[in-house]
Amino acid sequence: MPPGLAILMPVYNERATVKAAIADALSAELPVERQLVVVDDGSTDGTRELLRERAWPEDVRVVFHERNQGKGAAVRTALQHATGDFSAILDADLEYRAADLAPMLEPLLAGDAHVVFGTRAWHAHSSYGFWYVMGNKAVTFATNLLYNCWISDVMTCHKAMRTDVFRSLRLRERGFGIEPEIAARVLQTGERIYEVPITYRARSREEGKKLTALDGLRVLRTLVRCRIG
Numbered sequence: 001m002p003p004g005l006a007i008l009m010p011v012y013n014e015r016a017t018v019k020a021a022i023a024d025a026l027s028a029e030l031p032v033e034r035q036l037v038v039v040d041d042g043s044t045d046g047t048r049e050l051l052r053e054r055a056w057p058e059d060v061r062v063v064f065h066e067r068n069q070g071k072g073a074a075v076r077t078a079l080q081h082a083t084g085d086f087s088a089i090l091d092a093d094l095e096y097r098a099a100d101l102a103p104m105l106e107p108l109l110a111g112d113a114h115v116v117f118g119t120r121a122w123h124a125h126s127s128y129g130f131w132y133v134m135g136n137k138a139v140t141f142a143t144n145l146l147y148n149c150w151i152s153d154v155m156t157c158h159k160a161m162r163t164d165v166f167r168s169l170r171l172r173e174r175g176f177g178i179e180p181e182i183a184a185r186v187l188q189t190g191e192r193i194y195e196v197p198i199t200y201r202a203r204s205r206e207e208g209k210k211l212t213a214l215d216g217l218r219v220l221r222t223l224v225r226c227r228i229g
Contacts, residue, residue, distance in 0.1 A: 003109065004033040006082030006163060007090050007098065010074030012041040014092040015050055021092040026057065028098035031105055032086070036060045037078040042068035072171065072178030079166060088160035096157050100198040104160045107194045114165050115191050117151065117183075118158030118198035132202070135216045142220055143180060146227045147187045151195060154183045155219070158198050165191065176215045177222040184226035 007025050011018055018038075025036050040048050042065045051062050061081050065074065075089060086108055088101050100118055107113040122133045136155050143154045159182055169185040171178065186193060 003086065004035060004084030005030060005101070005105065005160075006035045006037055006078075006084035006087040007101070008075055008078035008082065008087055009036060009038045009090050009092050010041055010071045010078065011038055011043065011047060011051075011092045012068060012071070012074070013043045013045040013047055015043070015045045015047040017094045018047055018050065018092045021090070021094055022056075022060065024094070025090055025098045026060070028101065030098075030102050031109065033084070034059060035082070035084050037081045038062045038092075039065065039074040039078045041065045041070065041074040044068075070174035070176075070178075072173040072175055072181070075178055076171060079163075082163050082166075084163060086160060087163045087166050089157055091157045095201055097199055100158060100196075101160060104158065104196045104198070107196070108160065108162065113192065113194035115159075115161040115186050116194045116196055117153065118156050118160075119151075119153040119195045120156055120198060120200040131213075135213065139180065139216060139219045139223070142223055143183060146223055147184065149187055149193070151183065151193050153195075155179045156198070159183075161186070165189075173222055175218065177218050180219045180222050181226060184223060188226070 009025065036059060038051065038060065040051055048064065056062060063077055063081060079087060090096060090098055104116045104118050107116055140152065140154045144150055169182060171181055171185065173181045
């Protein structure tokens with residue numbers, strides 16, 4: 001059988017964007033067969049009802065958390081339902097595009113890497129703000145320092161890897177700490193992270209931006225915990 005990709009889509013209160021995000025995930029040109037696993041993480045804005053009332057294609061699996069548990073928990077639930085050789089995270093907020101998974105799959109399919117991150121370039125028209133970019137650079141610098149590596153974007157959502165590698169990682173973070181935890185656990189296995197440029201458009205608070213400065217502190221806590229644990 002040809003290799004397949006499981007797209008893991010955690011969703012929380014994304015009624016305005018989730019239909020477009022699912023359409024994007026299903027229509028993007030990818031070099032492999034795809035499966036989309038959508039996990040509603042206890043949404044309260046009508047997202048849950050929207051997902052329940054639609055008849056989705058066979059290659060879409062929708063799973064529901066009865067209460068909000070966090071992005072990390074939703075990713076881990078989605079991973080349990082993955083059937084593809086590779087798995088990749090794609091948020092439902094339209095900040096990222098599914099088409100960028102295609103160049104990320106190239107080194108995986110060629111056998112040049114087992115783990116690929118999509119790295120963002122920060123531009124005036126696509127960045128949320130100065131402190132957001134500086135915060136991202138700070139936690140990325142902390143990752144490089146703690147793990148003696150050189151990556152450029154630890155908090156990118158676009159992380160793709162072999163599904164067996166993904167499942168072997170000791171992941172326990174429930175919130176946004178899943179992003180640095182994935183990177184930390186990958187680096188601790190000795191895998192090198194292959195980076196590919198991707199497009200990105202940050203949304204505003206009014207559009208539903210959820211990441212805060214407090215999450216930055218949690219990220220640092222996660223990096224330290226994984227390093228000494």
